[in-house]
Amino acid sequence: MKIILAGGGKLGATLIRQLTAEGGDVTLIDSDPAVLENVQEQYDVMTLCGNCAVRDTLVQAGIGEADLLIAVTGTDEVNLLSCLTAHGINPDLHTIARIRNPEYSGQIYEMRDIFPLSMSVNPDKQAAKEIERLLKYPGFLKLDTFAKGRVEIAELRIEEDSKLCGVTLGDLHGIIQCRVLVCAVLRQGEVMTPSGDFELREGDRIFVTAPTNVLSQLLSDLGILSRRARRVMICGGGRSSFYLAEQLLKSRMTVKIIEQDRARCEQLSELLPDAEIINADATNRLVLESEGLSGYDAVVSLTGMDELNIVISLYAHANSVPQIITKLGRVDDTRVLDQLSLGSVISPKELCCSGIVRYVRAIKNQTGAAAAVHFIADGKAEAIEFRVDKNALRHGVPLRDLRLKRGVLIACITHGSRTEIPDGSSVFSPGDTVVVVTNRNSTILTLNDIFE
Amino acid sequence: MNYKIIARIVSQILGLEALFMLPSLFLALAEGRSRTALAFFASAGIVALVSLALFLLSRRGGKERQYFAREGMVSVALSWILMGLFGALPFFFSGEIPRYIDALFEIVSGFTTTGASVVPDVEALSRAVLYWRSFSHWLGGMGVLVFLLAIVPTANRSTGNTVHLLRAESPGPTVGKLAPRMRETAKILYLIYIALTALCFLFLLFGGMPVFDSLCTAFGTAGTGGFAVKNDSLAGYSPYLQTVTAVFMLLFGVNFTVYHLIFLKQLRPAFKNDELRLYLGLVAGSTALVAFNIRALYATAGETLRHAFFQVSSIMTTTGFSTADFDAWPVLSKVILVLLMCVGASAGSTGGGFKVARLILVFKTLRRNIRRTLHPQKVQVIRSGGQVISERSIENTSSYLAAYVFILLVSFLVLSFDASSTTTALTSVVACFNNIGPGLDGVGPACNYGAYSVLSKLTLILDMLAGRLEIFPILVLFSRSTWTK
Numbered sequence: 001m002k003i004i005l006a007g008g009g010k011l012g013a014t015l016i017r018q019l020t021a022e023g024g025d026v027t028l029i030d031s032d033p034a035v036l037e038n039v040q041e042q043y044d045v046m047t048l049c050g051n052c053a054v055r056d057t058l059v060q061a062g063i064g065e066a067d068l069l070i071a072v073t074g075t076d077e078v079n080l081l082s083c084l085t086a087h088g089i090n091p092d093l094h095t096i097a098r099i100r101n102p103e104y105s106g107q108i109y110e111m112r113d114i115f116p117l118s119m120s121v122n123p124d125k126q127a128a129k130e131i132e133r134l135l136k137y138p139g140f141l142k143l144d145t146f147a148k149g150r151v152e153i154a155e156l157r158i159e160e161d162s163k164l165c166g167v168t169l170g171d172l173h174g175i176i177q178c179r180v181l182v183c184a185v186l187r188q189g190e191v192m193t194p195s196g197d198f199e200l201r202e203g204d205r206i207f208v209t210a211p212t213n214v215l216s217q218l219l220s221d222l223g224i225l226s227r228r229a230r231r232v233m234i235c236g237g238g239r240s241s242f243y244l245a246e247q248l249l250k251s252r253m254t255v256k257i258i259e260q261d262r263a264r265c266e267q268l269s270e271l272l273p274d275a276e277i278i279n280a281d282a283t284n285r286l287v288l289e290s291e292g293l294s295g296y297d298a299v300v301s302l303t304g305m306d307e308l309n310i311v312i313s314l315y316a317h318a319n320s321v322p323q324i325i326t327k328l329g330r331v332d333d334t335r336v337l338d339q340l341s342l343g344s345v346i347s348p349k350e351l352c353c354s355g356i357v358r359y360v361r362a363i364k365n366q367t368g369a370a371a372a373v374h375f376i377a378d379g380k381a382e383a384i385e386f387r388v389d390k391n392a393l394r395h396g397v398p399l400r401d402l403r404l405k406r407g408v409l410i411a412c413i414t415h416g417s418r419t420e421i422p423d424g425s426s427v428f429s430p431g432d433t434v435v436v437v438t439n440r441n442s443t444i445l446t447l448n449d450i451f452e
Numbered sequence: 453m454n455y456k457i458i459a460r461i462v463s464q465i466l467g468l469e470a471l472f473m474l475p476s477l478f479l480a481l482a483e484g485r486s487r488t489a490l491a492f493f494a495s496a497g498i499v500a501l502v503s504l505a506l507f508l509l510s511r512r513g514g515k516e517r518q519y520f521a522r523e524g525m526v527s528v529a530l531s532w533i534l535m536g537l538f539g540a541l542p543f544f545f546s547g548e549i550p551r552y553i554d555a556l557f558e559i560v561s562g563f564t565t566t567g568a569s570v571v572p573d574v575e576a577l578s579r580a581v582l583y584w585r586s587f588s589h590w591l592g593g594m595g596v597l598v599f600l601l602a603i604v605p606t607a608n609r610s611t612g613n614t615v616h617l618l619r620a621e622s623p624g625p626t627v628g629k630l631a632p633r634m635r636e637t638a639k640i641l642y643l644i645y646i647a648l649t650a651l652c653f654l655f656l657l658f659g660g661m662p663v664f665d666s667l668c669t670a671f672g673t674a675g676t677g678g679f680a681v682k683n684d685s686l687a688g689y690s691p692y693l694q695t696v697t698a699v700f701m702l703l704f705g706v707n708f709t710v711y712h713l714i715f716l717k718q719l720r721p722a723f724k725n726d727e728l729r730l731y732l733g734l735v736a737g738s739t740a741l742v743a744f745n746i747r748a749l750y751a752t753a754g755e756t757l758r759h760a761f762f763q764v765s766s767i768m769t770t771t772g773f774s775t776a777d778f779d780a781w782p783v784l785s786k787v788i789l790v791l792l793m794c795v796g797a798s799a800g801s802t803g804g805g806f807k808v809a810r811l812i813l814v815f816k817t818l819r820r821n822i823r824r825t826l827h828p829q830k831v832q833v834i835r836s837g838g839q840v841i842s843e844r845s846i847e848n849t850s851s852y853l854a855a856y857v858f859i860l861l862v863s864f865l866v867l868s869f870d871a872s873s874t875t876t877a878l879t880s881v882v883a884c885f886n887n888i889g890p891g892l893d894g895v896g897p898a899c900n901y902g903a904y905s906v907l908s909k910l911t912l913i914l915d916m917l918a919g920r921l922e923i924f925p926i927l928v929l930f931s932r933s934t935w936t937k
Contacts, residue, residue, distance in 0.1 A: 002632070025632035033842055040615060041521070046632040 001025065001364055002066040006052030006082050007073035008035040010329055011098065011123065011349040015070060016043050018357050022443055027061045030073075053081040055089065063089050067363060070356060072098040072121075080115045087116040094118040094363055096356060102242055102271075119359055123348035128243035130351060131325050134344050135232065135248070135298055137215055138323045139224040141205070141344045144374040145212075146385045147414040147433045152212050153183065153376060153383050156222075158204045163223055170196040176221045178214040179421045182206050183411040183437040184381045191380040191439050193407050203338070207376050207383075209411040209435065211419040229297035229323055230254060235282035235312050236303030237264050240327065240348065242271065244300065249274045256291065258282040283308050288315060298323040306330060310342060317341040331378065350375060354382075365445050371433070381439050383411065386447040388432045393448050400424030403452040407439035410450075453935070456510045458527045461617075463506035464600055465531040469538060470499040472587065476542065480580035488578045491545030499538045522934060524616025528597055529925040532917055535596065536560040539588060548581050553906050560913045562588030563596075564920035565804065567678020567772040567889030568912070570902040574683050579664060585679045586668035592920065593675025593704070593802035594645045595621040602638035620925045624799025625810050625849050626841075630712050644711045645802070649674040652700040659693045669773075673700045676803040678772025678889040685774045685897060691758060694775050698762040702735060705769030705797035707809075726837050727809045731768075731798050734808070738764045738788050745785045768792045770804040772889025779896030786892055790879060793886050804887030804919050806856060812836055813849045855923045859915065860885060866911045870904060880904075885915040 001024045005012055008030040016039060019026050026045040029052040030036055036047040050057035052071060063069065069086045071079035076099045083095040096119045099108060108120055133143050142155040158164050163175050169182055184207040185192045185200070192198070200206065210218055230253055234241045237259030245255045249272065256276040259265050265279040280287040282303065293299065299316040301309035306328050313326040324343030331337065331347045354375050362369040372385040388395055394402055399410060399422055412435040413420045413428050420426055428434050438444050473496040480489035536559055543555035554570045561568045562585050571577065577585075591599065597617045614634040619627045629637045653670035657663065668681045682688055686697060706728060713722035743760035750756040759776045766773045767789045778789060796805010816834045824830050834841045863881040871877035872894045879891030880901070890897040901912065918926040928934050 025636070027632050037842075037844075044614065044632075044634050046629045 001068070001360070002062065003027070003068045003070065003360070004029065004058070004061050004063060004066045004086075006030075006069065006071040006079070007098075008032075008039050008047075009072065009074065011072045011352055013039065014349045014353045015072070015356060016045055018353055019360065020044055022357070022360070024360065027066075029057060029061055051078075053078050053085055055085055058082070058086050058089060063093065066090065066093060068094045068096070068360065070096045076101050076104060080111070080117075083117055084115050094359075096121060096359065098123070098352075100124055100239055102239055105243075119356075121352050121355055123352035124238070124240035125243045126351045126355070127240045127327065127346050127348040128247060130346055131240075131244050131300055131344075132247045134325055134346075135229045135253075135323065137219070138227075138229060138298070139219045139222075140215075142376070144376060144383060146372055146374075146383070146412065146435045147419065150212055150414060150417075150419050151412045151435060152210055152215060153374070153411065153435075153437075154208050154210060154215065154218070155376065156206050156208060158200050158202055158206065160202050162202070164200045164206075165202050166199060168197055168199045169194055176218060178210065178217050178221070180208050180210040180214070180218060181411055181421045183209050183383070183409055184377055184439070186377040186380065189378075189380075191377045193409055193437075193439060205338075205377070207381070207437070209421060209437075211421070227297070231296045232256070232298045232300060233258070233291070233293065233296045234300045234302055235309075236301065237261070237268050237277070238302060238304055241300075241302045242268065244302070245272050245275050256296075258287065258291065283311055285315065288312075288319075293321065294319045296321055298325065300325045300327075302327050304329075310340065313342045314340060317343070350379060361445055369446065376437075381437060382444075383435055383437045384444055386434050386436065388428050388430050388434055388447060390430050391448070392428075392430065393451060395429045396427050398424060399426050404450050405438075405442055405452055407441055408444070408450045409437045411435045411437045453526070454523050456512075457523055458530065459506045459510035461527040461597070461600070462531050462534060463503045463510060465596055466499050466503035466506065466534060466538065468596065468600065469535055470496045470503060472591065473499070473542065473584070475587070476580040476584045479583055480546075480578060483579055485546075485578045485580065488542075488546040488548065488580050491542045491547075492580060492584075494545055495538065495541035498541065502538070521616050521619075522928075524614075525620050525925045525928045526934060528617060528620035528921060529917075529929050531597060532563065532921060532925075535563055536913070536917070539563065539584075542584060543581060546578070546581060548577050553909050554902070557901065557909050557913055558585065559588060560916050561884075561889070562586075562677065562679060563592035564887050564916040565589050565592050565675040565677040565770070565802065566884055566887040566916045566919075567672065568884055568895070568916070569679065569889070569900050570909075572900060572902060574681065582668060582679075582681050583664075586671040586677070586681070589675035589677025589679060590649065590671040591675070593677065594641060597621045598638045598641060601634055602642045620921065622800060623804070623922055624707075624807055625813060625845050625852070627800070628709070630709065640712060641708055644708050644715075645674065648700070648703060648711075652696070655696045655700070656693060659690060659696060661689065661693055669697060670700075672773065673697055673771065674704055674802065676701060676704050676769045676771040676797065676801070676887075678766070680773060686762075687775045691755075694758060694762055697773060698758075698765045701765045701769045701771045701773070704771075705765075705801045705803040706731065707798040707800035709800055724837060726812055727798050730812060731808045734792070734795065735761075735764055735768055738768070738792060742781075742785045742788055745782050745788075749781070763789065764792065767888060768795065768803075769797045769801075770886055770888045772883070774890060774897040777896060777898050779892050779898065790882060790892070793879075793882050793888050796886055806853075806886070809836070810849050810852065813841060813846060814853055817846050817850065852923065855927065859918060859923065863911050863915050867904075867908050870908055872903070880908075880912065881915060884912045885919040887916060887919050 003019055003024045003026045005026055006029045008028050016026055020043050028039055028045050028047045031051055033049050040047050048061050063086050071082040073079055079097040083097050087093055095117050097117050099120045100122055140154040144153045182194055185194050186205040232248055232253055232255050234257045237257050241257055248255050258278045258280055260281050262279050265277045269277045299321045301312040303309055309326050313324050316324050326342040327346045354373050358373040370384045371387055374383045376383055410422055413422050413426055414433040436450055444450055473492050477492040480492055539559040540555035543549040544552045549555040557570050601614055630640045631637050649670055652673055653666050656666040665681050672679050686694055710722050739761045743757050747756050762775045763778050794806055796807050797803025799807045799809040820832050864878055867877040867880055875892050876894035880895045883891035
């Protein structure tokens with residue numbers, strides 16, 4: 001599959017890593033030779049220096065034979081123009097553009113028709129949505145939704161005083177009353193597919209599949225008693241802060257945004273009349289204290305600098321704010337970050353990448369393609385949702401009789417409106433939805449790939 | 453340093469070498485030369501065993517697949533050195549080249565496409581040995597690691613830093629890919645190479661050259677090597693065969709990207725190329741000058757022109773075939789030929805030398821720096837073929853020039869210990885370092901390198917390797933920071 005990628009920034013680099021690993025032939029266009037040199041050192045791709053909206057550059061990159069163009073330069077307008085120009089040369093081309101400007105978000109559906117976009121992505125908005133969901137279920141580090149919102153994979157960290165510390169998975173039902181399944185465990189940077197005699201330890205991050213309606217019970221069984229956040233402090237007033245505040249205000253929460261730039265503050269105040277906008281430096285301890293940090297239910301660090309976000313979150317932790325969410329642009333290895341109390345870590349580029357990867361896999365396999373792909377455990381495992389169709393092998397066979405590839409696990413089966421956390425006697429049949437968790441040693445493109 | 457991945461690559465390369473010894477084994481059996489056959493059998497066996505041992509070693513423990521520029525450089529340099537050390541075994545075992553140092557010189561000269569020989573009577577060698585000599589040109593011309601990348605799927609399964617291997621092995625100041633995937637790029641290069649070689653072989657065959665001679669000459673031409681199967685090189689063949697060889701040498705000295713572009717029907721970018729124009733211009737100009745200079749030596753204008761063109765094409769592409777003893781030519785012609793030796797072929801071709809592309813860069817940088825002394829605030833980017841050349845490549849080219857001259861001078865000094873004349877010492881180094889083969893005077897087309905001492909031969913062997921791999925991979929081996937953690 002020939003993919004042309006315009007823009008080699010943070011998202012671009014993540015996409016290159018992912019797409020080349022899945023066997024795509026990637027050509028990267030960027031106007032900065034230093035970026036290209038860097039990418040060329042690390043990945044097996046071709047690079048081209050130039051402006052991705054210029055016809056000649058696109059032709060030279062081989063747009064005529066390409067299957068997909070992904071435009072993720074820093075400028076929305078360039079992304080759109082690039083897709084438009086490319087589509088003029090090759091009408092069969094699929095195009096994906098990153099559109100980040102909130103002013104365009106209202107007209108995004110019209111724009112997809114005017115500019116022939118197959119898909120548009122907005123990492124900031126995705127991040128905001130993710131944060132909003134986390135605020136609704138405090139206690140989880142991360143939530144990934146499947147089966148039209150009926151199933152979640154929740155990430156939990158086993159703290160020292162947790163009830164789960166030292167418990168084997170076989171004894172889990174003694175503590176948790178509802179039916180859940182631990183589908184992956186991240187221990188010291190290694191992802192494991194646990195079996196019944198696996199013992200949980202302090203510091204493990206576990207990934208639990210559960211129907212959405214038992215999430216609250218799961219929390220109370222674990223003794224994590226936390227009420228839903230009502231008062232949220234957002235540090236940094238960028239695009240994702242705006243999206244987040246907008247959503248939170250809709251559900252009648254109290255929102256305070258601390259932003260350093262005066263002009264931006266005025267703009268935000270104009271856009272979000274119900275939010276409290278403070279023009280100050282959020283890394284200043286006095287500012288945070290005078291704004292009553294410890295009285296808030298949640299602090300979200302959303303400035304543009306990872307370092308600042310880490311500092312703010314650590315400070316919030318020291319002031320025992322119940323829920324902390326940290327945005328990080330670069331998370332290559334979380335083993336170091338695991339030792340810090342950053343609460344939930346959100347990475348917009350990873351979120352965005354999984355959406356694009358799902359689309360790419362869907363082009364590759366028109367039938368039997370995944371309905372959703374989520375990277376969990378720092379991208380070391382992935383959870384994929386499939387609809388079982390008539391071509392599925394071995395449907396109607398109890399799971400205990402199936403021979404699956406190593407590191408592959410069926411985490412959930414949805415029959416119509418009924419969600420089942422599977423055991424050995426469960427079966428899936430055409431029409432059902434299945435969530436598969438894999439440790440990524442083998443790429444699972446269709447449901448039939450899971451079998452040995 | 454990731455020693456495992458290096459061991460893995462070297463093991464694969466040696467495995468390939470063992471495989472490539474087999475045709476010679478069959479040739480020796482067909483000829484009925486049992487000692488030669490046994491020599492090839494034993495050599496292939498030893499190489500295969502070493503390859504297996506390295507493979508097992510590389511499998512022990514974890515499987516780290518990451519490798520970086522450092523591992524790429526070291527893998528390439530080590531592979532080439534080991535290929536030479538083991539490739540010399542058949543010559544030595546068969547007794548056809550009795551001393552090991554001579555055998556080593558001969559095979560390194562083969563792999564590096566130099567074509568400098570220590571064998572006084574080539575026609576006395578068995579066909580198996582002749583084939584192995586010529587085939588080493590073909591393999592070394594495009595590069596054995598590129599071959600590995602093209603055919604072995606596992607060589608590419610690492611996280612994709614195989615571009616370092618291509619960079620270390622392919623000649624030229626900037627090495628670009630032809631396709632998004634390294635494997636595809638390597639495949640395209642070898643397909644072009646094989647197609648052109650086959651074409652050359654057929655043209656020679658139609659001209660009435662015997663099959664074996666055609667094959668060996670085609671290998672020598674394709675790799676721009678220069679080992680011939682006759683003592684008088686190509687002088688004994690018909691004018692048609694000489695012309696065909698001269699034209700194909702010229703073709704193999706062109707950047708292979710040009711052929712790829714022509715194949716893609718992008719004719720304008722293919723020919724809008726500074727390097728190609730200067731390369732062809734230099735060949736045409738030198739041919740004219742040499743022909744004028746040697747007009748008194750030959751009977752007809754056609755013959756004069758043919759000899760001039762053949763020698764210029766052979767020297768410029770760093771092949772080293774000859775149809776005439778140019779050592780007997782007037783001084784002007786000899787000087788032109790020595791200068792062409794230093795210029796060499798185009799980047800991204802199978803030829804050696806300093807490379808026309810680098811020459812262009814050096815001149816443009818020089819011109820810019822002269823202007824800068826007059827206008828100290830002047831800012832100017834350097835372009836080649838419409839593309840802006842990065843300051844980094846300019847810097848690399850300048851340091852390449854420095855290293856090139858330095859190695860040339862040091863080797864000249866070492867050689868002068870036992871060379872018969874100054875010209876001999878200088879042209880030996882120039883001819884070996886630039887991968888040409890014949891020089892002037894004591895190492896002229898009619899003579900060979902057999903007279904040198906072991907020290908001189910070792911120096912020349914290193915020069916040939918450094919010239920073929922473009923200096924840095926070999927220098928890296930001697931740098932302490934390569935081997936520290």
